[in-house]
Amino acid sequence: MTFDAQLNSDAPFNFDPGRNQQPEDKRDGPPWGSPQALELERTWREPPGLVGWLSAVNHKSVGKRFIITAFCVFLAAGLLAAAMRLQLARPDNHLLGPDLYNQIFTLHGTAMMFLFAVPVMQAMAVYLLPLMLGTRSTAFPRMTAYAYWMYLFGALMIFAAFFLRAGPDAGWFEYVPLSGPEYTPGHRSDYWAQLISFTEVSGLLVSVDVVTTVFKLRAPGMTLARMPLFAWAMLVTAFMIIFAMPAVMTASTMLLFDRTFSFHFFNPSDGGDALLWQHLFWFFGHPEVYFIFIPALGFMSSIIATFARRPIYGHPAMVLSLIATAFFSFGLWVHHMFATSVPELGKAFFTAMSMMIAIPSAVQIFCWIVTLATGRLNIRAPLLFVLGFFFILTLGGLTGLILGSVPLDLQVHDTYFVVAHLHYVLIGGAVFPLFGAFYYWFPKITGRMLDETLGRWNFWLFFIGFNVTFYPMHHLGLRGMPRRVYTYPADMGWNTLNLVSSIGAAIIAVSVLLFIVNVLKSRRAGAPAGDNPWGAPTLEWATTSPPAWCNFAAIPVVSSREPLWQGARDATSPGHVAGLATDVREGLVTTVVDALPDHRYVYPSPSIWPFIAALATTFWFIGSFYMPTAMAWGMIPVIIALTFWFWPAQDETRKHLLLEKRA
Amino acid sequence: MNALQDVLHPAGVQAGHIAHLWWFTVALCAVVFVAILAGLSYALWRAPRADARSAPDMASMDRPESGAKRAVVTAVALSILGLLALLGASVATDRALATLPLENAVHIEVVGHQWWWQFNYDDPIPARVFSTANEMHIPVGRPVVITLQAGDVIHSFWVPNLHGKKDLIPGRITTIQLRADQAGTYRGQCAEFCGLQHAFMAFTVVAEDDAAFQRWADAQRKPAPEPTDAKARRGHDLFMSGTCMMCHPISGTTANARKAPDLTHIASRPTLAAGTLPNDPQGLAAWIRDPQKLKPGAQMPAHHVPDDELDALVAYLETLR
Numbered sequence: 001m002t003f004d005a006q007l008n009s010d011a012p013f014n015f016d017p018g019r020n021q022q023p024e025d026k027r028d029g030p031p032w033g034s035p036q037a038l039e040l041e042r043t044w045r046e047p048p049g050l051v052g053w054l055s056a057v058n059h060k061s062v063g064k065r066f067i068i069t070a071f072c073v074f075l076a077a078g079l080l081a082a083a084m085r086l087q088l089a090r091p092d093n094h095l096l097g098p099d100l101y102n103q104i105f106t107l108h109g110t111a112m113m114f115l116f117a118v119p120v121m122q123a124m125a126v127y128l129l130p131l132m133l134g135t136r137s138t139a140f141p142r143m144t145a146y147a148y149w150m151y152l153f154g155a156l157m158i159f160a161a162f163f164l165r166a167g168p169d170a171g172w173f174e175y176v177p178l179s180g181p182e183y184t185p186g187h188r189s190d191y192w193a194q195l196i197s198f199t200e201v202s203g204l205l206v207s208v209d210v211v212t213t214v215f216k217l218r219a220p221g222m223t224l225a226r227m228p229l230f231a232w233a234m235l236v237t238a239f240m241i242i243f244a245m246p247a248v249m250t251a252s253t254m255l256l257f258d259r260t261f262s263f264h265f266f267n268p269s270d271g272g273d274a275l276l277w278q279h280l281f282w283f284f285g286h287p288e289v290y291f292i293f294i295p296a297l298g299f300m301s302s303i304i305a306t307f308a309r310r311p312i313y314g315h316p317a318m319v320l321s322l323i324a325t326a327f328f329s330f331g332l333w334v335h336h337m338f339a340t341s342v343p344e345l346g347k348a349f350f351t352a353m354s355m356m357i358a359i360p361s362a363v364q365i366f367c368w369i370v371t372l373a374t375g376r377l378n379i380r381a382p383l384l385f386v387l388g389f390f391f392i393l394t395l396g397g398l399t400g401l402i403l404g405s406v407p408l409d410l411q412v413h414d415t416y417f418v419v420a421h422l423h424y425v426l427i428g429g430a431v432f433p434l435f436g437a438f439y440y441w442f443p444k445i446t447g448r449m450l451d452e453t454l455g456r457w458n459f460w461l462f463f464i465g466f467n468v469t470f471y472p473m474h475h476l477g478l479r480g481m482p483r484r485v486y487t488y489p490a491d492m493g494w495n496t497l498n499l500v501s502s503i504g505a506a507i508i509a510v511s512v513l514l515f516i517v518n519v520l521k522s523r524r525a526g527a528p529a530g531d532n533p534w535g536a537p538t539l540e541w542a543t544t545s546p547p548a549w550c551n552f553a554a555i556p557v558v559s560s561r562e563p564l565w566q567g568a569r570d571a572t573s574p575g576h577v578a579g580l581a582t583d584v585r586e587g588l589v590t591t592v593v594d595a596l597p598d599h600r601y602v603y604p605s606p607s608i609w610p611f612i613a614a615l616a617t618t619f620w621f622i623g624s625f626y627m628p629t630a631m632a633w634g635m636i637p638v639i640i641a642l643t644f645w646f647w648p649a650q651d652e653t654r655k656h657l658l659l660e661k662r663a
Numbered sequence: 664m665n666a667l668q669d670v671l672h673p674a675g676v677q678a679g680h681i682a683h684l685w686w687f688t689v690a691l692c693a694v695v696f697v698a699i700l701a702g703l704s705y706a707l708w709r710a711p712r713a714d715a716r717s718a719p720d721m722a723s724m725d726r727p728e729s730g731a732k733r734a735v736v737t738a739v740a741l742s743i744l745g746l747l748a749l750l751g752a753s754v755a756t757d758r759a760l761a762t763l764p765l766e767n768a769v770h771i772e773v774v775g776h777q778w779w780w781q782f783n784y785d786d787p788i789p790a791r792v793f794s795t796a797n798e799m800h801i802p803v804g805r806p807v808v809i810t811l812q813a814g815d816v817i818h819s820f821w822v823p824n825l826h827g828k829k830d831l832i833p834g835r836i837t838t839i840q841l842r843a844d845q846a847g848t849y850r851g852q853c854a855e856f857c858g859l860q861h862a863f864m865a866f867t868v869v870a871e872d873d874a875a876f877q878r879w880a881d882a883q884r885k886p887a888p889e890p891t892d893a894k895a896r897r898g899h900d901l902f903m904s905g906t907c908m909m910c911h912p913i914s915g916t917t918a919n920a921r922k923a924p925d926l927t928h929i930a931s932r933p934t935l936a937a938g939t940l941p942n943d944p945q946g947l948a949a950w951i952r953d954p955q956k957l958k959p960g961a962q963m964p965a966h967h968v969p970d971d972e973l974d975a976l977v978a979y980l981e982t983l984r
Contacts, residue, residue, distance in 0.1 A: 097959055098859045171856050177833055178816040178858055183777075268834020274817065275832060309713050310720040313731050339819055339854075340830045341837045344761060348754055355746045362742045363735070365699065370731040373706035376713035376720065390703050398692040401746070405753035407681045407760055408688060410827020411670045414819060414854040480668030480823045482854045485862035489938070492668065535715040562719070569721035 026662070029554045029578020032544070037553045039582040044136065044549035047606050055606040057141035058549060062148050063127025064445065069152055070120035076159065077111035078512065080104045082505055085469075089502035091490035101486035102169040103188075107162050109172030110192065113288065114199045115155045117430060118241075121295035122206040124437060125234040127445065129210065131540035131547055132228055134219025134556040136587055137603050139212035140205075142610050142645065147205040149614030154198025157622060161191040168192035171484065173285070174255065176266035176277045181259045190259060190625035196252035197621050200245050207238035207245075214238075217587060218595045219539065220577055221558040226595075228538050228561070229312060232319050233298025236326045237291045243330070244291070248284035251277055260628050275340055282333035290329040292426060294322060296433035297364060300386055303436050304368050306536040307383040308375025311562055314367040321360035328357040338409045347406045354404025361397060365390065378534075381455030385436030388463050392428025396421055399474070414484075417477025423470045435462070435515070442519070443533045447545040448526030454518040458511050465507025472497040472504075537562030554578050555588050558595075581662070584655050602656055609645035616641045668850040670823045674870065675843045677760055677826040684756040691745055702738075760826075763840045768806040771799065775811070775818030775831040775853065777962060778860035779924055779937040784880065793883045793914075796924030797866045797937045802876035803846050811837045819855035822868050828854045843870035850938070859960030865938025886915025887927050887983050898979025901972055910963075913983065923963065930984045936961065948977050 023035035030036045046056040056062060083104055087096045096104065130138055138144055161167050168188045170179035179189040214235045218227065255277070257263040264270035266277050305312050312318060331353040334342055342350075369390075377383070399421040402408045412418060435458070442450045481494050488494055532541035541564055543552055554576035560566045577597065580586045585603040590596055620634030673679040770785040783794045801807050811820055813831040820839065821828035824847075829839040843849075853864035871879070890896045899916075902908055908918035914927045932942050939958045940946045949956075951973060954963040968976065 098862065099960070102859065170858075175817055175856070178856070183816055183858065272834075274834055308710070309717050311723055313723065313728060314735060317735075339828045340832060341835065344757070347757065351753055351757075352750055355750050358746060359739065359743060363739055366702075366735045366738045369699075369702045369706050370728075370734055372703070373709050374723070374728065374731060375710055376717060377707070377710045378713050378715055378717070387703070387707075391700065394696055394699050398696055401692065401749060402685075402688055405684065405688065405749065405756075407684050407753060407756040407827065410829075411678075411681050411685075411823060413828060414856075478670045480670065480850070480852065482821075482852055482861075484856040487862055533715060535717070535719070537719065560724075562721070565719040565721055568718050569724060 023582065026582050027579045028550075028582050029576065032548070032553050034553075036582050037550075040550040040553065041548055043583055043585055044551075046549075051608055052606065054611045055145075055608045057145045057604070057606045057610070059126050059130050059138045059141060059144065060547060060549075060551075062141070062144050063123055066119060066123030066126055066148050066151070069148075069155065070116050070123055073111050073115045073155055074120070075512070075516075077108050077116060078509070080108040080111070082509055084108065085502040085505040087486065088488075088498050090499065091488050091492070091495050093487050096486065098486045099169065102171075102484075103162060103165075103167035105484060106168050106171050106192070107158065110158065110168065110195065111155070112426075113172055113292075114195065115151070115158070117292040117426065118199070118203055118288065119151055120434065121234075121237065121292060121430075122203065122210070124295065124299075124434075124441075125210050125238075126206060128441065128540060129213050129231060129234060130217070131444070131543065131551055132231060132538050133214065133217060133222060134539045134542075134552065134558060135213070135217040136551045136555075137217075137585065138209050139217060140209045142604050142607055143205050144209050145607075146610035146614050147202040147209070149611050150198050150205075150617060151202040153614060153618040154195050154202070157198070157618070158191060158195045161188070166191065168195075173281055174252075174277075175281075176255065176258075176274050177268075179255065180266060181262070187625060190256060193252040193256040193259070194621045194625065196248055198618075200249045201617070203241050203245055207241040210234050210238040211242070215592045216589050216598075218590055219556050219558050220588065220590055220595055220597045222590075222595045224593050224595075226558060226561045229301035229315070229318055229322075230295075230298035230538075232322055233294050233301075236322045237294045240287050240291045240294070240326050240329065244284045244287035247280050251280035251284075254280075256625060260625050260631070275337075278337050278340065279333070282336045283330075286333040286336065287326075287329045289422075289425065290325055292430045294325060296389075296430040297322065299433040299437040299440070300364075300368065300389060302536075302538065303382045303386050303433075303440050304371055305562075306440070306534050307378045307380060307386075308372050309378065309535070310371065310375040311537070311565075312367060313371045313374065314363075315561065317363055318367055321363045324360040325357060328353060328360070332357060332404075335404050335409065338406050339413050351404055351406055355401060358397060358401060365394070380439075380534075381450065381452055381459060382436040382440040382534075384456065384459040385432045385439065388432045388459065389428055389436075391463075392424050392432060392466065396424025396428050400425060412477050414482055415477035416473040416481045416483060419483055420470045420473035420477065423466075423473075427466060427470075432462075435459075438515075438519075440534065441540075442522070443526075443529030444540055444545050444547065446523055446526070447529050448522050448524075449529050449533060450522045450526060451518050454514055454521075458514045458518060461507055461511035461514065465504050465509075465511055468504030469501050469508060470504070472501045476501075532564065537565040539563055552576075555580065581659055584652075584659060586659070602659065605649075605652060607645060609641055613638060613641035613645055667848075668823055668852065672824055674845040674847055674849060675825040675841055677763065677841045678824055679844075680756050680759045681827060684752055687752055688749060691749060695742070695745060763806055763842060765806050765808060765840060768808045768840075769801060770808050770810070771801075772810045772812070773799075773820055773831070774814050775820070775857075775864075776814040777816065777858055778853070778864040778958075778960075780853075780864070780866045781814070781924070782866075784883070791884055793880070793927075794912075794925045795883055795928065796932070797934065798869070798932045799851075799866060800869045800871065800876055800879045801843055802873040803843050803870050805873065806840060806842045809839045809841070811839065816857050817855050818853045818857050818864070820851065821854040822849050822851035824849040825868065825870075830855055843868075846870050846872060848933075852938070860958055863937055863939045863958055865934070867933050867938075882931075882984075883928055887913045888915075890979055890982050892978075894975050894978040895982050896979075897972075898975035898977070901968075901976055902979060906966070907976075926980065926983060928983055930981050944977050944981060947980060948973050951976060 028040055046052055087093050168191055174192055214231050254265040258265050264272040266272045301312050334350040335354050439450050476497050529545045557575045587601050589598045589601045591598050616637035620638055623630035623634045673682045772783040774781040780797050782799045786792050811831040813833045818831040819828045826841040829837050849868045851866045890899045910920050910923035911926045912919050935942045935946055935950050936958050953965045954961045955965055
């Protein structure tokens with residue numbers, strides 16, 4: 001019997017939550033439909049009602065909310081981009097004044113980078129990792145719920161500020177002294193600085209969750225060497241976030257102190273330094289590009305293996321490339337600052353690093369091409385998006401080499417050439433794989449397939465629209481058009497290219513609209529997916545679609561890198577471990593390297609307190625720049641909420657004691 | 664298309680070095696791009712088709728794929744060689760940029776303001792120092808050493824036909840060296856986002872032969888002439904008794920504030936308000952009446968002067984050649 005069939009045994013999965021069947025034996029292992037599996041489902045499902053909804057901690061509920069919220073931010077920030085393209089479609093345009101335009105481009109960049117690109121990748125990890133690693137939850141479910149609420153409240157705050165015409169307007173990079181108290185009075189930059197706090201709290205907490213989940217919750221037998229490349233990518237990303245994000249958090253807090261308490265961290269006339277900001281910001285900002293890019297590499301590897309019907313060629317080289325990319329990405333930040341005064345030797349070092357980081361990306365691209373060449377191709381929408389990556393990202397990577405070269409950078413820096421480059425890298429390198437990932441995992445998440453025809457239209461319109469929008473910007477930059485200008489004179493020779501670019505943006509908008517139509521339509525009326533519609537190798541496809549609340553009726557045991565393809569190799573099938581409690585949320589903790597069963601661990605139950613704590617933190621963060629003293633006393637409600645959050649509940653303690661006594 | 668502000672039409676040695684490096688890099692990158700797409704196309708052409716039900720090919724787990732390994736190792740080795748070539752060319756160009764001979768250089772101090780440029784022409788004799796706004800003249804064939812300072816926030820000095828950019832950073836002094844080798848008029852523009860009117864912070868660079876440059880500099884050193892006709896005289900009096908002189912300096916008069924562009928030779932400049940509008944009497948009148956309409960956020964407030972006074976002011980300013 002294959003592993004697949006074992007989990008889905010004879011009884012079809014028709015869980016009925018109303019049935020209050022209490023099995024004698026409270027250990028998991030029996031297949032779907034058994035009293036044990038039903039009790040497991042009751043244990044892992046979210047509590048009912050509004051309070052239950054606010055208390056949700058299951059990684060799938062939180063992950064889904066995270067993904068949907070991030071996608072909404074993508075749409076909102078995309079609309080801002082459309083407004084900018086409308087403004088720039090012709091010269092001397094007065095549609096948006098400079099004040100509104102500056103807020104729009106600032107919010108577009110801020111939202112895309114901080115509220116879409118990084119969170120959506122983490123959201124995918126929160127949803128997919130436990131399924132892919134063969135476990136029932138991420139390591140810290142309440143913390144993840146809190147991270148989600150913080151993210152949501154941060155996003156709501158910054159968009160609210162924008163609609164109140166108090167949106168930040170000094171760019172997503174908020175260079176001082178422009179963003180400082182003297183040149184941006186009011187609260188615009190404060191909103192930006194605190195948005196960083198929101199996203200940092202959220203991003204760091206999810207990263208801690210991801211690292212712990214990947215290291216300690218893998219299914220028994222899933223040694224590090226057998227771990228899917230997606231999990232590697234998310235692990236590497238989480239470590240990068242943990243190392244990089246504190247830099248920008250420090251910077252934004254210092255900015256807030258300069259603005260709120262008249263500190264002088266960045267004020268050169270009082271011993272501060274304006275360049276300090278740039279170093280701190282880019283020490284985070286450059287790795288940030290890679291913590292958007294690396295998860296996408298994980299999507300790529302997942303999709304290519306499945307649709308080329310073979311394992312990715314050069315798995316160890318792929319893993320090492322991910323790690324090397326992460327290391328090198330911390331040595332590039334100064335290439336954003338070549339036009340400031342950097343010593344000659346320093347410039348040469350950062351140029352060399354900027355070129356070197358191309359090597360691990362090249363290794364991965366070559367391994368994927370070899371995988372495709374030696375595989376048998378099932379060309380479907382997810383693979384199309386992945387193929388789009390090769391064209392766009394390669395071009396973006398090559399223009400990246402141009403930006404890494406000091407002399408060339410001095411010319412094209414801060415021009416539309418950079419706008420072209422960064423969109424080639426971020427849209428080609430992250431958004432195309434992400435759309436591929438949506439097409440790929442949508443059946444798992446909803447149980448229904450996305451429409452293939454619409455998917456192809458979605459892809460081709462996006463691909464064409466993207467190139468029409470962004471390719472001309474390379475030429476605009478070379479013809480001297482600087483970035484972040486709200487309009488331009490008619491006699492500069494920039495008119496046609498800008499118009500073409502704006503038309504391309506409209507094509508992208510149509511393509512994204514098609515995607516939304518596809519999702520709304522397929523959610524209800526799409527073809528039923530079945531457990532493993534793509535014939536994929538990894539564990540998330542071993543369970544039902546959508547996955548049961550408990551993910552698996554029994555924790556799988558893994559003995560190869562492609563567990564669901566193993567039968568094709570040696571006619572053996574992976575087994576499972578049984579015996580975890582069905583009446584509390586219990587999980588199996590395994591060792592870091594070999595994934596040997598180590599001990600059992602009881603997860604916290606759903607709780608409203610992460611939500612309340614997030615509300616309290618939001619009050620603290622926003623209050624602190626309206627009432628400087630709130631920086632201190634605003635903490636008190638947070639502490640109270642956290643105390644309730646961690647207060648042990650009697651009935652749970654009793655359950656845990658009983659569990660200990662159970663043999 | 665004019666080459667007013669264009670990276671790929673170098674008019675000076677520094678921009679020329681960069682343009683050479685540009686074409687070399689683009690050629691190499693184009694080869695790599697074509698090679699990768701060719702590899703991908705070959706893969707897509709070669710691989711047979713399958714569907715989700717096809718059994719996966721697990722053979723690679725059991726036997727080494729020597730052909731694949733050769734392909735990847737070769738491609739990576741070639742990539743490394745290509746990167747080394749780019750790195751070498753880049754460092755060599757950077758070195759060339761840093762070693763521009765500086766004998767007989769012209770020294771200019773640039774101060775960036777929200778949202779205009781101040782150019783101070785240095786001279787060993789203090790009386791020969793002069794200052795201009797949004798317009799810079801340089802002699803062809805002589806190196807120019809430009810010292811950059813920010814008056815408020817960070818700006819970036821960029822004349823793409825002559826050189827790459829250099830930031831003006833509060834609390835620091837940066838320098839850039841360039842040389843124009845072809846006479847002509849080039850446009851420069853602030854390249855670092857600096858607030859509301861970052862879009863209109865442009866300036867003109869006139870590269871001319873040394874004699875013409877000296878004539879221009881001598882003219883700039885002269886104080887403003889006394890107005891001769893009555894209308895201009897009235898304009899002068901309005902200027903000196905009104906709010907104008909609280910910000911704008913005009914040498915040879917009592918207006919010696921330093922907050923706004925020096926107007927001593929304003930009528931000789933091609934544009935107004937750092938490239939916002941052409942410099943003619945109508946433009947000047949419109950600008951004085953309502954700068955906020957033409958350049959929202961500019962530091963100059965609107966002046967609701969009666970028409971006759973505006974005429975007089977414009978008549979006076981038009982005498983400042």
